Amino acid sequence: MSKRQMHLIGYVLAGPTWHHYGAWRHPESDGLDMLDPARYEEIARTLERGKFDGLFFVDFLMLFDSYAGGYRTNLKEGGQQCMMDPMQLLAAMARVTSHLGLASTMSTTFYHPFHIARAFASLDHISKGRAGWNVVTSAMEREAKNFGMDALMDKNKRYDMADEVLEACDKLWRSWEPGALVGDRQNNVFADADKVHYVNYEGNYVRTSGPLTVPSSPQVRPVIMQAGSSPRGREFAGRWAEVIFTLQNSKEHMQAFYRDIKDRVVASGRKPNECAIVPAVDIVLGDTESIARERAEAINEYASPTLGVAEISNALGVDMSKEPLDKPLEDLELTQGCRGILDVMLQGTKKDGLTLGQAGKAWATSQMTPQLIGTPKMIADHLQDFFEAECCDGFMICPSISPGTYVQFVKTVVPELQRRGIFRKQYQYSTFRENLQN
Numbered sequence: 001m002s003k004r005q006m007h008l009i010g011y012v013l014a015g016p017t018w019h020h021y022g023a024w025r026h027p028e029s030d031g032l033d034m035l036d037p038a039r040y041e042e043i044a045r046t047l048e049r050g051k052f053d054g055l056f057f058v059d060f061l062m063l064f065d066s067y068a069g070g071y072r073t074n075l076k077e078g079g080q081q082c083m084m085d086p087m088q089l090l091a092a093m094a095r096v097t098s099h100l101g102l103a104s105t106m107s108t109t110f111y112h113p114f115h116i117a118r119a120f121a122s123l124d125h126i127s128k129g130r131a132g133w134n135v136v137t138s139a140m141e142r143e144a145k146n147f148g149m150d151a152l153m154d155k156n157k158r159y160d161m162a163d164e165v166l167e168a169c170d171k172l173w174r175s176w177e178p179g180a181l182v183g184d185r186q187n188n189v190f191a192d193a194d195k196v197h198y199v200n201y202e203g204n205y206v207r208t209s210g211p212l213t214v215p216s217s218p219q220v221r222p223v224i225m226q227a228g229s230s231p232r233g234r235e236f237a238g239r240w241a242e243v244i245f246t247l248q249n250s251k252e253h254m255q256a257f258y259r260d261i262k263d264r265v266v267a268s269g270r271k272p273n274e275c276a277i278v279p280a281v282d283i284v285l286g287d288t289e290s291i292a293r294e295r296a297e298a299i300n301e302y303a304s305p306t307l308g309v310a311e312i313s314n315a316l317g318v319d320m321s322k323e324p325l326d327k328p329l330e331d332l333e334l335t336q337g338c339r340g341i342l343d344v345m346l347q348g349t350k351k352d353g354l355t356l357g358q359a360g361k362a363w364a365t366s367q368m369t370p371q372l373i374g375t376p377k378m379i380a381d382h383l384q385d386f387f388e389a390e391c392c393d394g395f396m397i398c399p400s401i402s403p404g405t406y407v408q409f410v411k412t413v414v415p416e417l418q419r420r421g422i423f424r425k426q427y428q429y430s431t432f433r434e435n436l437q438n
């Protein structure tokens with residue numbers, strides 16, 4: 001019997017900084033090309049050369065401004081910013097690749113299901129069956145204000161609404177039966193209208209009549225991705241998600257998360273392999289261990305604790321600019337914000353007893369996910385160990401530097417994983433979903 005195969009997803013953001021805040025300052029970084037589509041096309045080509053399952057764009061609909069009353073620190077120091085619409089970049093990436101899955105984040109709170117369904121069905125056609133949607137409910141008050149709302153709904157309601165948006169989108173994607181497009185010039189039959197249907201979806205939060213304007217696409221619906229970590233987020237993921245991203249900072253936490261989500265997937269009537277769980281890992285590579293360590297040190301020099309604390313403030317939606325940097329993170333009183341992310345950070349502090357300043361530095365370095373530093377063989381050992389210890393089905397690979405880490409990873413770590421028989425040598429399938437589930 002052939003060995004279980006690992007799945008790899010690349011982490012991409014249309015901005016200067018990805019997981020490693022400050023990496024844009026490194027002389028080898030392409031961070032300043034964030035507005036150039038050629039940057040993203042090149043990343044897509046690289047990941048496809050490495051036979052990655054896919055990549056996904058993080059997206060937030062705001063400039064982060066929870067720290068010190070504004071966006072000054074985040075903008076000045078080049079923190080996380082989503083400077084272009086990922087759907088348009090994905091269309092460009094689709095045209096230079098043929099197998100790589102192409103996914104974007106889109107918010108169920110701010111976009112109407114008709115818009116979402118139309119955008120992803122179009123991407124699925126453009127990419128010939130490689131579209132993916134990272135479903136987020138959005139947790140930032142500023143995003144709500146950007147969309148004309150006074151405040152965000154509470155988290156449980158946002159997830160209730162997300163369930164409805166998914167149901168409505170699913171109906172819209174199926175509103176054209178396969179084969180509805182006929183294209184018979186002889187008999188003047190462009191489409192078979194009997195195979196196109198109104199959906200008339202009526203929920204408590206969303207309504208849509210349909211049909212969609214876009215004919216049924218190769219995957220019918222995009223691969224659904226999700227990253228919820230609260231109990232309600234996990235319940236949602238168990239029902240819908242085909243890929244789950246997670247930030248976990250130790251093997252034990254990864255294993256507990258893995259078991260919990262797989263149980264939820266099965267409880268929702270799905271097979272465990274219908275949902276791939278991919279924790280984030282940050283990678284720093286070198287030909288020898290000492291070169292890799294020197295490289296990590298040089299890159300991590302650029303990670304500023306202040307920007308890290310600003311980004312923690314953004315992640316939690318709570319301004320921490322007045323808190324002393326030497327205050328233990330566990331002593332902070334937090335009652336609102338993004339609880340799932342706080343839990344991930346607390347995992348780190350419980351283990352290491354970090355202060356806020358140290359947490360800022362760690363967050364700026366890798367958002368507290370494991371930063372794997374070493375030779376290609378050492379990195380492959382780590383990944384294989386996590387993979388075989390039932391921590392995950394694969395990884396979301398976060399490059400310390402774009403595009404260098406991806407280029408090195410594809411050239412050196414991927415062949416090592418392939419030699420071990422735990423990662424594909426060739427794509428077997430043409431759609432994102434088939435590559436993920438087989």
Ligand SMILES: Cc1cc2nc3c(=O)[nH]c(=O)nc-3n(C[C@H](O)[C@H](O)[C@H](O)COP(=O)(O)O)c2cc1C
Nearest residue numbers: 058059105136138227228229230233245246247340
């Ligand atoms: C790896 C990862 C990527 C994420 N990407 C986004 C994103 O692009 N946009 C967004 O609004 N939220 C993003 N989130 C936040 C999640 O959607 C979710 O709100 C968060 O993990 C908290 O989970 P909860 O809502 O269940 O508490 C991401 C989370 C993780 C772990």
